[in-house]
Amino acid sequence: MSASPGAGDPDPAAVDGEADPLEGCAAEPIRVPGAIQPHGWLLAVREPELVVVAASDNASALLDAPLPELLGRPLPAGPGAVIADALAGLLGGSPDEDIEALNPLAVTVGGRALDAVIHRGSGLLFVELEPAEDQRSGNFGVGVGGALGWYQQLRAALHRLPRASSVSELVDELTDLVAELTGFDRVMTYRFTPEWDGEVIAERKAPGLEPFLGLRYPATDIPAQARALYTTNWLRLIPTSEYTPVPLVPSGGTDGEGPLDLSGAMLRSVSPVHLEYLRNMGVAASMSVSVVIDGRLWGLIACHHYTGPHRPPYRVRAAAEMLARTASILLAQREMADRAERRAERGSLRSRAIAAIAARREEDGTGAAGEDLLGLVDASGVTVRLGGTALAEGAALDLADADAVAAALLDDGEQRGVGATDHLAQLDPRWAGLAPEVAGALAVRVGDSPDRYVLWTRPEWQREVAWAGDPRHQKAQRSPAGLRLSPRSSFEVWVERVGLRSRPWDPADLDEALDLGRGLSDLVLRRAFEQSEVTAALQRTLLLEGLPAIRGIESAMRYLPGGDQPVGGDWFELLSLPDGLCALAIGDVAGHGLMASAVTAQLRQGLRAYLLREEGPEQALARLNDLANWVLPDDIATTLVAVLDPADGRLRWVSAGHVPPLVAAGAGSRYLGGSRGPALGVRAGARFDATADRLAPGEVLVLYSDGLIERRGESIDDGLRRLREAAAGLPAEPEALCQGLVERLAADGRPDDVTVLAVRRA
Amino acid sequence: MNFEVELDDSTAAVVARVRGELDIATTPTLRAAVEGIDADRSVVIDLSPTTFIDSTACRYFVQLARRAAEAGRSIDFVCPADNYEVWRVLDLLGLLDALGVQPTVGE
Numbered sequence: 001m002s003a004s005p006g007a008g009d010p011d012p013a014a015v016d017g018e019a020d021p022l023e024g025c026a027a028e029p030i031r032v033p034g035a036i037q038p039h040g041w042l043l044a045v046r047e048p049e050l051v052v053v054a055a056s057d058n059a060s061a062l063l064d065a066p067l068p069e070l071l072g073r074p075l076p077a078g079p080g081a082v083i084a085d086a087l088a089g090l091l092g093g094s095p096d097e098d099i100e101a102l103n104p105l106a107v108t109v110g111g112r113a114l115d116a117v118i119h120r121g122s123g124l125l126f127v128e129l130e131p132a133e134d135q136r137s138g139n140f141g142v143g144v145g146g147a148l149g150w151y152q153q154l155r156a157a158l159h160r161l162p163r164a165s166s167v168s169e170l171v172d173e174l175t176d177l178v179a180e181l182t183g184f185d186r187v188m189t190y191r192f193t194p195e196w197d198g199e200v201i202a203e204r205k206a207p208g209l210e211p212f213l214g215l216r217y218p219a220t221d222i223p224a225q226a227r228a229l230y231t232t233n234w235l236r237l238i239p240t241s242e243y244t245p246v247p248l249v250p251s252g253g254t255d256g257e258g259p260l261d262l263s264g265a266m267l268r269s270v271s272p273v274h275l276e277y278l279r280n281m282g283v284a285a286s287m288s289v290s291v292v293i294d295g296r297l298w299g300l301i302a303c304h305h306y307t308g309p310h311r312p313p314y315r316v317r318a319a320a321e322m323l324a325r326t327a328s329i330l331l332a333q334r335e336m337a338d339r340a341e342r343r344a345e346r347g348s349l350r351s352r353a354i355a356a357i358a359a360r361r362e363e364d365g366t367g368a369a370g371e372d373l374l375g376l377v378d379a380s381g382v383t384v385r386l387g388g389t390a391l392a393e394g395a396a397l398d399l400a401d402a403d404a405v406a407a408a409l410l411d412d413g414e415q416r417g418v419g420a421t422d423h424l425a426q427l428d429p430r431w432a433g434l435a436p437e438v439a440g441a442l443a444v445r446v447g448d449s450p451d452r453y454v455l456w457t458r459p460e461w462q463r464e465v466a467w468a469g470d471p472r473h474q475k476a477q478r479s480p481a482g483l484r485l486s487p488r489s490s491f492e493v494w495v496e497r498v499g500l501r502s503r504p505w506d507p508a509d510l511d512e513a514l515d516l517g518r519g520l521s522d523l524v525l526r527r528a529f530e531q532s533e534v535t536a537a538l539q540r541t542l543l544l545e546g547l548p549a550i551r552g553i554e555s556a557m558r559y560l561p562g563g564d565q566p567v568g569g570d571w572f573e574l575l576s577l578p579d580g581l582c583a584l585a586i587g588d589v590a591g592h593g594l595m596a597s598a599v600t601a602q603l604r605q606g607l608r609a610y611l612l613r614e615e616g617p618e619q620a621l622a623r624l625n626d627l628a629n630w631v632l633p634d635d636i637a638t639t640l641v642a643v644l645d646p647a648d649g650r651l652r653w654v655s656a657g658h659v660p661p662l663v664a665a666g667a668g669s670r671y672l673g674g675s676r677g678p679a680l681g682v683r684a685g686a687r688f689d690a691t692a693d694r695l696a697p698g699e700v701l702v703l704y705s706d707g708l709i710e711r712r713g714e715s716i717d718d719g720l721r722r723l724r725e726a727a728a729g730l731p732a733e734p735e736a737l738c739q740g741l742v743e744r745l746a747a748d749g750r751p752d753d754v755t756v757l758a759v760r761r762a
Numbered sequence: 763m764n765f766e767v768e769l770d771d772s773t774a775a776v777v778a779r780v781r782g783e784l785d786i787a788t789t790p791t792l793r794a795a796v797e798g799i800d801a802d803r804s805v806v807i808d809l810s811p812t813t814f815i816d817s818t819a820c821r822y823f824v825q826l827a828r829r830a831a832e833a834g835r836s837i838d839f840v841c842p843a844d845n846y847e848v849w850r851v852l853d854l855l856g857l858l859d860a861l862g863v864q865p866t867v868g869e
Binding site: 383393717 | 765
């Protein structure tokens with residue numbers, strides 16, 4: 001147990017690194033050590049006659065009688081009678097809580113002022129005695145200003161605590177107050193996670209001590225049975241780590257009932273392993289106070305003293321315990337208020353995110369929604385996948401990874417529509433490679449389509465931790481006293497355990513995700529309905545139901561929308577011009593959906609008008625570019641226009657950033673080379689030069705969009721090569737060629753539209 | 763996860779190094795990164811380590827360049843020809859000239 005917030009819980013692993021920490025600790029009889037610490041005396045007596053059932057070995061000196069004479073008899077005359085007198089009249093039928101409220105009882109035995117502390121347990125009355133100390137003579141009860149009594153300090157403290165406005169302020173205040181009250185060299189507050197790992201969240205220390213703030217510890221540091229003890233027994237003290245335990249007599253227990261249970265005894269002796277550990281750490285004295293909320297150990301206030309033995313008197317300890325109990329109540333209230341606040345905050349984040357997504361234009365990305373989406377569940381990355389549209393914010397995954405992770409999380413057999421892990425690498429070892437940026441993920445389905453989801457990610461946890469220096473070099477330090485362990489060795493154990501893991505998702509995160517998923521699902525349904533009619537109308541405008549019959553040519557086309565959007569950014573045109581010429585055009589607007597379709601419609605109408613009015617395709621395209629820069633400044637589009645004379649095959653073509661036209665002629669298939677201008681919308685006033693060529697009888701001119709050739713991970717030239725090879729193997733006939741090219745090249749699941757237009761002289 | 767925008771603040775201009783695939787899903791990340799840079803700083807978008815760009819990214823470049831020109835701010839784009847897959851897309855769209863794409867990050 002490296003951080004050692006508890007003053008009595010052994011952790012063999014921290015010392016010799018060999019024993020299984022869980023097993024070693026589970027076996028440690030910490031409740032029944034059969035011994036006490038030597039700074040006091042213990043008597044276990046049976047009421048009402050106060051017959052001594054067991055006593056610490058040193059009691060004979062205090063009571064001035066050999067142990068064998070003490071056992072089995074009422075407290076003897078002399079010193080024993082003083083104690084019996086102090087108890088007389090207090091006990092009777094008083095309930096346990098009432099008698100503990102009497103602590104400490106002041107007794108003077110053999111001229112020494114003692115504090116007697118009583119409690120009931122195992123059917124016995126335990127009387128523990130320790131030297132009282134004049135509160136004004138020691139370090140104790142001397143607060144700022146010098147002369148305040150402990151009770152005045154406590155009263156001031158109890159006023160200070162409730163003023164804290166947050167959990168962290170409250171914990172800081174509590175840590176400061178305990179440090180001031182008890183005078184320990186180091187006081188730190190340690191908080192447990194739901195998995196019982198812990199973190200030092202507040203620290204007050206003497207100058208020159210290495211800070212432990214921010215260090216984290218694995219759950220094994222404080223084993224379950226120690227935590228159970230700390231939940232009922234709020235304070236443990238070891239005034240010196242150098243002590244020799246004083247055995248209890250009889251050692252085998254009372255009346256054959258087994259060894260005496262010292263759970264409630266303040267003098268309970270702790271594991272020798274723990275003492276060795278404290279000494280190795282250079283800790284001369286140690287105390288810990290529990291913080292318990294709703295019956296669960298929330299945290300510990302751990303106090304260490306380095307400069308020598310340290311024993312705050314009982315009243316001071318009781319005051320520290322009272323502070324911890326008060327803080328526990330305040331923390332419970334504060335946490336409840338924080339949770340309510342967080343719920344409200346999340347609700348408004350959620351509404352804002354949904355509204356922002358609803359109002360979003362594609363090019364805005366997640367836009368305003370992004371930060372809200374991240375804040376909703378404290379994630380570092382988010383992907384919103386609504387079919388063919390994907391938005392990402394922060395440290396989001398690649399779309400392919402996001403799809404795979406979401407599918408894995410959502411396919412849990414329970415069909416809850418939500419799934420999460422703090423350990424992606426466990427789900428699939430390949431995902432270990434996503435760390436450290438992504439180690440955990442939370443997915444929620446939007447509606448019931450598998451390609452609609454929201455996926456949040458969190459980074460590897462250890463990366464989030466504030467490092468107090470590099471722990472790897474400070475595990476053990478040589479000192480004159482020999483090898484010293486440091487809490488940092490425990491931090492390493494913790495880091496190892498959380499490797500490749502993220503901070504876990506809590507049930508509130510999953511609930512939030514479900515609520516957001518439902519909200520988005522409604523939005524998608526509503527939008528789909530609103531768009532369906534508009535889309536159908538646009539589709540009629542944009543995509544000719546059949547190609548017009550133009551004298552002198554044979555033509556065919558294929559259009560396959562990409563993603564799940566019924567209308568994409570591709571468009572094409574085939575029209576006859578005066579003088580028997582015909583014009584073919586193809587274009588591709590960046591983006592999908594209605595926005596791209598609207599741009600497409602404008603460009604297409606514009607081009608028609610310019611082609612009919614201008615001298616040639618180069619002038620038409622220049623005008624179209626001016627139009628694009630003027631009315632659509634935020635969009636870019638590629639376009640290729642060709643004007644063909646069916647009579648003699650003369651061809652003039654011009655390109656605005658578009659992939660080159662292909663002439664399909666079996667083995668002689670070729671690309672037309674020529675000059676190319678910038679895509680529309682890139683540069684106002686750009687010039688476009690036409691290239692002249694000739695289409696021989698039997699050759700097919702093929703215009704296509706880049707969706708036909710583009711693949712990730714290769715250059716466009718690779719795609720061009722593939723297209724020419726495909727064309728070479730197909731008949732030079734428009735209909736068969738279009739069909740063959742689409743079958744061979746348009747991959748399933750492609751993100752982009754695919755358009756092919758083929759024309760041959762009749 | 764392959765996509766990352768690294769901001770290098772060590773030179774006169776802030777260099778935004780774009781690693782991985784810049785597409786409809788990741789362009790918003792670059793946009794956010796660039797929007798986070800002080801408006802009075804010059805910016806270099808370094809596509810040397812970029813493995814893919816789609817039309818959404820190109821459209822964003824054009825918008826970015828246009829806004830910068832309007833604001834009198836300097837925005838440069840870098841893509842060496844040996845990053846051919848990306849360079850070729852810029853070439854095809856006429857963006858090498860229009861954006862003034864440089865082969866290396868200058869001083």
